[in-house]
Amino acid sequence: MATLSRTLIALLALGACAALIDDALDVIRLGKEIGEEVLNSWDIVGKSFNASGGVELPIIKRKERVILSKLAQVSRAIQRLELGVEKTAAVAELLAKSGGRGARLELRLHEMADLLSRVSSANRQMREYVSIQQELEPSTLQDFAEWCVSHDPGALPGLLERVHSLVVPPHTHLLGRGILQLVLDDIQEQSQDLCELQMSPHQLIYDMYNTIALTEIKGYAMMQFSWILLKIYGKGNYTEEASLTRQRYAERTEKTAAAAKAALAMSKRGVYRCDPAQHKEGETFAQVTRLLQGYIENEVDMNTDGTCRDNCAYYSLAERKGCFKELYCAKQRPCNGRILNCQYIDSDMWVCPAGRNSNRRYEWIEYENGRTLGRAGQCTLGTTKVDSWWRWLFWHCSYCMCLCDENTHESDRYFSLIDATSDVKNNKVVTGLRIAKVGRVFHLQISEGVLGERGAVTPSGWVPVVKFDPADVGVAETDYHTLTYEQRAIDLDELDSPKGHVLTGVRWRMIGAHLHFEIRSTPFNYTTGRLAPDRSQWISNDNTEGAEQPRKRLELYKPDVPTRSAAPMPVDSTHDQYVEFVNSDFEADAAQTTVPFLDVQPVEPMKGASLASGAGVVHRGSRGSGGFVSVKLFTYDYSPHVRADPPPQHEPDFVPLPVIN
Template identity: 80%
Template sequence: MAVRLLRTLLALLGFAACAHALVDDALDVIRLGKEIGEEVLSSWDLIGKPFNASGGVELPIIRRKERVILARLAEVTRAIQRLELGVEKTAAVAELLAKSGGRGARLELRLHEMADLLSRVASADRQMREYVKLQQELERSTLEDFAEWCVSHDPSALPGLLERVHALVVPPHHHLLGRGLLQLVLDDLQEGHPDLCELQMSPHQLIYDMYNTISLTEIKGYAMMQFSWMLLKIYGKGNFTEEASLTRQRYAERSSRTAAAARSAMAMARRGLYRCDPVQHKEGETYAQVTRLLQGYIENEVDMNADGTCRDNCAYYTLATRHGCFKEQFCAKQTVCNGRIIDCQYIDSDMWVCPAGRNSIRRYEWIEYENGRTLGKVGSCTRGTTKVDSWWRWSLHHCSYCMCLCEDEVGSAERFFSMREAVADIQKQKVVTGVRLIKSGRVFHLQISEGLLGERGSVTPGEWVPVAKFDPSDPGVREGLDYHTLTYEQRAIDLDELDSPLGHILTGVRFSMIGAHLHFEIRSTPFNYTTGRLSPDRSQWISNDNTEGAELPRSRLDLYKPDIPTRSLTPLPVDSKHDQYVEFVNSDFEADAAQSTVPFVDIQPVIPMKGAALASGAGLIHRGARGSGGYIAVKLFTYDFSRHVRADPPPNPDENTTEFLPLMIN
């Protein structure tokens, strides 16, 4: 029931910002308001000042004026249709909001009522369009009855429907009826959906688009009522000058209060957007891994010193390399560590080792010691277990097998991050509409999608900008300039959430290095909201250049016994905050035999509204939980439209102006 209800509501709550970005030559609300305002005023002028309301006029004159008015009405309906929503966006929103169905009875009841009211107004609008098409065949009484319904005092008529819609948004007695619908929806999204990533719209966008839809409904109703007064006037039912004026005044009051309610809700709504765990994890499609940075590795102490002795213990080898393979023992049966061997420890003398598959990035599936301790998930072993025993040398020294970490040579590793800029073509009016991390070969890249910026925040979706692929071994590619290599000493990545200054939008992202930390930055470009023109020469790179040595240093996000994140049985929420950092580490010994490097990298695209949304900022976050390595992921911030929402009263026909701003979004 809740799903059906919310689908109905959101099929009616048109996302105007989405619609005008996806429809060719579409109008936004302010243009629509101006156009309808001009049509209303000029249509009143067409009727003519001298008019014998009491005696009526001859039938041919009535029919001629009727055709003129209906022709003007047809122009208005075409303009409205161009701004109506595309239904493809609503299903995902409905599914998300439907999760709260039953949790808040007050919200559900009001959504139900709003859906019903908007449905009735939409039905009247469709009926009006049909009458406009069939005006030659219709009887005068049919149009007259419809016009009278459009201005009737009956609570079920059009004016009553519009008043009830407004009362849901701005309750007339809020101390008794509580908060309005926009605020209730906001509360539900903020509190009931802390991970609102399935929506691919930020709560701010959703509130803004619901507001646009309600405003569009108001415009439809206002147009129908004004043209109804005109028709009744030419039918000789009266002059209706004062009635039309009252209609205009009440419409202005509702518009102003609705705008205020929307601004209040939008100012509090979160603008951040990211991706959650998919239904099914798939490497290469939803996530990628850093490899051979720090990995559990078994090595005998005899092979970690140039003399081939066993006079020390495992803990002695905090930093070592492999010097040989004594008597071709277990060292000859495993993939050797050709890089640095780090932080060795002694667990037990003897063990059974289950080797990983030949094409696996792991070395071992699991290890079981004779003392009963296990590393990894012990189970069947496809390649068969290998018995590994330490030994005594001349009864004097015990040659122990140590459990260490291997930082392998870079030639066999995939632990490089591109430092090349990913920027939109601002010279051609392009802006960032989506961001993702991708892995190409052995290198992780930031990639953007770009769209064409139009007037008043509209964006025409574009394509993903191809990354400049390279390998660190390519000629002319330089470490520290083109890419960064994760190492034991330099494996931190900063977690920042960056937004543009007022009047700027997102036009690029990149990685840089701040000390030993991989650092995230955004490019911000000023623009004119009304015209949509960018100012490329005034672009700037923005970052949070805080370090561990600052007066208020970054805090570290610790990973506690981190297992492989794909093993999590529950969705992983965002557990990082702005101004933190996290280090790439080995997975937990007990959980995974330290065979993986965590966090994994989330490579799902973050592209709100399929590239039709305006973005102002971006960031890097960590999604994880206690006992999981989690994911490094990107985040986007949608543009703050709240300061552009205001309502001006429509002009008085007696005023010397054709300016009509029933609902301004500038």
């Protein structure tokens, strides 16, 4: 596993991340520009001049300098596409954590890493020669140029052909599928580790394609300029050889682009966060507090007459009416709200109270019949014996286990309904998303970036949320939603923009009793990067429980506190579901916690330098856990923009140069 991890790191570190391309240069444009520079260079050396055998003419040195100057320009353009090396390597480290890959893929990754390393090393050598050209002997450049076009399998043309055979195997019935498809199959199976990438499988395949395409460009530039230099040095005409080089380059890049488009079409574009190494409230998660919480109350205190004529089940909706003889009711925090769904468990119990600053009322409860609610153990504040009693031999005044819905200043249950949008007037798009808890209010918060040409994004940072407290004067009730027993559902949807649109906003709004998620989508021109703000639209899935095909509820089975789980929490929801905030399980936690928790980790692919087209609200969880409500982003679909533009077809009117002895 360690060996394979190093291979993945080495492989992706050799390439460049398309999301960080400077000046909006991508491999398609770069390939076209280099093709034009090659033609211009052939035009320079194609002009005839007089030469004397055995004499180094000044014009030869002058043309050499001009060609090497053009080669330097090409090298600088290639270097601009290598700015993402460090970031891509970091992504590779995350990818390598998944481990467990098959031997076939491991061997091919090893071979690909080795081949790309060799081409990259030759390219660095070429740059060094160009930078010190005046200090080099002509034979040094000539030897390098001859290696770049040699028929030796270990020379540059052979390396490029071997790279291509890994992407597009010449005999698929013998060699199987290409490396892009194998990597895609593998990473999409490793679902537990994908969220750590902060890079969708689609992005990964797209960046691998750019790595390979950039390698082809490097090789093509080195080979063409080698033919030109050899011609300058009088070794031959090489017109036909250069033409064959161009044709083979065009064939390889076309097939590589086709393989990439096929893999991209099948790749997932979702990005989300999974469990951190350690859960920290306020940093990785937040929680709704005291929405529904286990609460002990005697039936005598839930009616105005102070009687015990009914039973616990009778009190499905009640309030605290008094405190009979200052018994246990005087020793605990009262429920200053609605008391719901009471049940009788046993007459007598020992109660371990929670600390004064805790959101809990009880740490655990142990009944005389042996049943325990919560995790019994040491009790810091000491246990309290609570006993039911008989009145006049006829009525049993029972202690009931109920739920308390208490909307006080200690209850955090508010969700902002204010739009979170990017500054489209200044051509900014959404690049990240998170749930932020500010005071007692949960907000959707976005990061934004400036959209440039051909999908390039320059990060701008996180957009501050509109802070408020529901108790503040002047705050409109339409600006927030308050969770209650009747209105505690949150819709789980995964929304994407139409083709040619990008993500520019998110919001929550109310549909009936459900907190509902929506995205804002804005059309844009991929070539220029310009947004069309006036054509923005809000997109949602307005399905309800009363529809012909109703939205389905995600059931939480005996949900414990999610941070207690040692097992990973994968996304277990699907589009068009909803989940309700509920109390934790009585047996596991004495119903003291409101679940699910909210995952507040930021989802920001490539640290805000990635283009997004959609977003969603999902649930991560497993059986027996309350799980987390999380956000998700969908990276932009680059597959329509993957193509291979062949080099220019114009053949200059070459004039053979004399051989110089």
